[in-house]
Amino acid sequence: MAFERAFDVAKKISDSAIHRLSLYVRILEEWEREGRDTTSSEELAERGGTTAAQVRKDLSLFGSFGKRGLGYSVGELADHIRSILGLGRTWRVALVGAGRIGTALLEYRGFRERGFDIVAVYDADPAKVGGCVGERTVRDVAGLEEGIRAEGVEIVVLAVPGEAVQPIVDLVVRAGVRGILNFAPLKPRVPEGVTVRDVNLVMELEALSFALSQDGPDA
Amino acid sequence: MAFERAFDVAKKISDSAIHRLSLYVRILEEWEREGRDTTSSEELAERGGTTAAQVRKDLSLFGSFGKRGLGYSVGELADHIRSILGLGRTWRVALVGAGRIGTALLEYRGFRERGFDIVAVYDADPAKVGGCVGERTVRDVAGLEEGIRAEGVEIVVLAVPGEAVQPIVDLVVRAGVRGILNFAPLKPRVPEGVTVRDVNLVMELEALSFALSQDGPDA
DNA sequence: GGTCGTTTGTGAAATCCTTCACATAACGTA
DNA sequence: TACGTTATGTGAAGGATTTCACAAACGACC
Numbered sequence: 001m002a003f004e005r006a007f008d009v010a011k012k013i014s015d016s017a018i019h020r021l022s023l024y025v026r027i028l029e030e031w032e033r034e035g036r037d038t039t040s041s042e043e044l045a046e047r048g049g050t051t052a053a054q055v056r057k058d059l060s061l062f063g064s065f066g067k068r069g070l071g072y073s074v075g076e077l078a079d080h081i082r083s084i085l086g087l088g089r090t091w092r093v094a095l096v097g098a099g100r101i102g103t104a105l106l107e108y109r110g111f112r113e114r115g116f117d118i119v120a121v122y123d124a125d126p127a128k129v130g131g132c133v134g135e136r137t138v139r140d141v142a143g144l145e146e147g148i149r150a151e152g153v154e155i156v157v158l159a160v161p162g163e164a165v166q167p168i169v170d171l172v173v174r175a176g177v178r179g180i181l182n183f184a185p186l187k188p189r190v191p192e193g194v195t196v197r198d199v200n201l202v203m204e205l206e207a208l209s210f211a212l213s214q215d216g217p218d219a
Numbered sequence: 220m221a222f223e224r225a226f227d228v229a230k231k232i233s234d235s236a237i238h239r240l241s242l243y244v245r246i247l248e249e250w251e252r253e254g255r256d257t258t259s260s261e262e263l264a265e266r267g268g269t270t271a272a273q274v275r276k277d278l279s280l281f282g283s284f285g286k287r288g289l290g291y292s293v294g295e296l297a298d299h300i301r302s303i304l305g306l307g308r309t310w311r312v313a314l315v316g317a318g319r320i321g322t323a324l325l326e327y328r329g330f331r332e333r334g335f336d337i338v339a340v341y342d343a344d345p346a347k348v349g350g351c352v353g354e355r356t357v358r359d360v361a362g363l364e365e366g367i368r369a370e371g372v373e374i375v376v377l378a379v380p381g382e383a384v385q386p387i388v389d390l391v392v393r394a395g396v397r398g399i400l401n402f403a404p405l406k407p408r409v410p411e412g413v414t415v416r417d418v419n420l421v422m423e424l425e426a427l428s429f430a431l432s433q434d435g436p437d438a
Numbered sequence: 439g440g441t442c443g444t445t446t447g448t449g450a451a452a453t454c455c456t457t458c459a460c461a462t463a464a465c466g467t468a
Numbered sequence: 469t470a471c472g473t474t475a476t477g478t479g480a481a482g483g484a485t486t487t488c489a490c491a492a493a494c495g496a497c498c
Contacts, residue, residue, distance in 0.1 A: 014485065015426070022425040026404055040445065049406045052445090053487055060447055068446040069494040085425050086432030093424075104323035105420070110404070116424050155427055179427040181420075185245055185329075187268045195430040197423045201324070201400075204416045205312075205335050206241040206304050207234070208374055208398040211414040213305025233455065259475065271475090272457055279477055287476040288464040 017058050021081050023048050024055070028078040040071035090115045092152050096141065096168055097159035098123040101183055103133045105157060119151050124164065144168070148175040155179040162186055169196075236277050240300050242267050243274070247297040259290035309334045311371050315360065315387055316378035317342040320402055322352045324376060338370050343383065363387070367394040374398040381405050388415075 027047050031039065041055040048055070059065055065080050066072040082088055093116050095102055105111070106118060123129060124141040131138050139147060147153070156172045158165060162184045169180060169188040180196045182188060185203070190196055246266050250258065260274040267274070278284055284299045285291040301307055312335050314321055324330070325337060342348060343360040350357050358366060366372070375391045377384060381403045388399060388407040399415045401407060404422070409415055 012484085013429075016485080018426050018429050019422055021429075022419075022422040023406070025425075042445080049408070051487075053489095054485095056445090056447060057486075064447060066446055067494065068492065069444045071445065084429070086428040087425065091424075091428060091431075100323045100326045104319045107319045108420070110421055111424070114421055114424070115428075116421075154431065155424070179431045181423055181427060187242070189268070193434060195427055197426055199418060199420065199423055200241075201327070201418065202329055202333055202335075203238055203241040204400055204418055205310075205330070205333070205374070206244075206306065207237050208400060208414055208416055209305040209310060209334075210232075210237050210240075210303070212310075212373065212398045215412060231454085235455080261475080270457070272459095273455095275475090275477060276456075283477060285476055286464060287462065288474045290475065 013061060017061060018085070020048065020050060020054070020058050021085060024058075025078055025081045025085070025087070028074050028081070031074050032078060036074050038071050039074055039077075041066070044072075087115055090117050091155050093118045093155045093157060094120045094122065094144075094148060094151070094153040094172075095157045095159065096122045096144065096172075097161075097164075097183075098125075098128050098131075098133050098138045099159060102157075102159035105159065106134050106136070116155070118157075119153065120147055122147070124160070141168070145171050145175045148172060148177060153177060155181065157181045157183075159183045230280065232280060236280060237304070239267065239269060239273070239277050240304060243277075244297055244300045244304070244306070247293050247300070250293050251297060255293050257290050258293055258296075260285075263291075306334055309336050310374050312337045312374045312376060313339045313341065313363075313367060313370070313372040313391075314376045314378065315341045315363065315391075316383075316402075317344075317347050317350075317352055317357045318378060321376075321378035324378065325353050325355070335374070337376075338372065339366055341366070343379070360387070364390050364394045367391060367396060372396060374400065376400045376402075378402045 024044055027044060028039070041052040041059075045052040045055045059077075062084050063080070065077050093111070095106060095118050098106075098121055102121070102123075106121065111118060118136070121133060121136050121138050122141045122144050123138050126140075128138050129140045148156075153175075154177065156177050156179070158168060158180060160168060165182065165184045165186060165188050169182075169190060172180065173190055173194055178194045180188070180190070180194065182196055182198050183200070185200055187198060188196060243263055246263060247258075260271040260278075264271045264274045278296075281303050282299070284296050312330070314325060314337050317325075317340055321340070321342075325340065330337060337355070340352060340355045340357050341360045341363050342357050345359075347357050348359045367375075372394075373396065375396050375398070377387060377399060379387060384401065384403045384405060384407050388401075388409060391399065392409055392413055397413045399407070399409070399413065401415055401417050402419070404419050406417060407415060
């Protein structure tokens, strides 16, 4: 295989490891802004709510980025992790669903800052199509498949009601999208090779509810 | 201990198990609406994207709710899971941060439907305080601690900028809150017994970015 | 250059989670 | 009542992730 990278040698990287890496970058960037030069697995763990061993294991999945006895260079480590996560580039994102959540996402400038560029917005509601959210025009979802191909969209953010999810997922997958961020409360079915990540606020609240019901019969 | 429930006998329940339970309820409720009477671990697994064995294991953590040879009663199983998750009641929730994400959450009626009642909204911005979002008046965050006690708030949804998170967390914990849903991109520190769940859109996108960077050198 | 204190990187152990496989219970039928 | 069919509940096996513990590497200091 000619295109191998250091870390695609058939190793399974756990979801939680990726989440932690993502967190480490954010911490490191904060420290970069503060002008800190070096850090240690200990410090990163402390700040990220995990353990030093965990930090080192996470990093060791992809290489060795520190100096024994000294720790890590804040800037270099951030660069390495960004490159591991594929953040050295801009991703072209389409938002489908210009409802409450959708428009809130649009306004959130954190996305573009971190390399996720929302290039188009779609909705099925004729009342919304043609209107504006932010500086973008809402397009008719009928043109979604073509639009995805034309704009080279790689990631779709889905903020549509539950019923609409599966058809749209099928469509965007057909159009070549292989990454979907789904806000609807049910898991769409996708073929091998397509990644879906679900963000489900109600589930999170229910997990809180469980935790609170657990400890203490309370008031 | 007088107040024992079937499942608080010092058993650790994994996060993913809880998430799956949450998903099962949603599926079961859909089937309840469709008028289905019974189901099986097989069907639930199929619909929920997991395996029959997993479904049975998840349920067996809390009891046995089915009939061998027959399966589960849709309604009864839904009831059981709701009770496990502590959803048989209404939770009093305060929203802190009336920005984009905060207000989007407010309008999302799924919360109240599922027993999460947003009883108050707070913000630090003087320009927002006194104003209305939906039918609620935004209060000054200065009165947060007192408000939490007065209103009996049990869960706080935090949609504030990163810097503001830790001070507010400290404050709401002091006021007696033990469940926090945090939208800011960093993990606040909390004492034992307080549960924080993080929802982090950027992290999810970064996980997608990683997945897409992984397979195939692609176009 | 040798010694000391430090912190990484990593096999091995421990823990946690999922899958397997099957005994068990329930119902229908005769 | 006995038998066949079905699908649960659960120990045990298998995998995955986290923690442990320590050798190896580095700089500082004498």
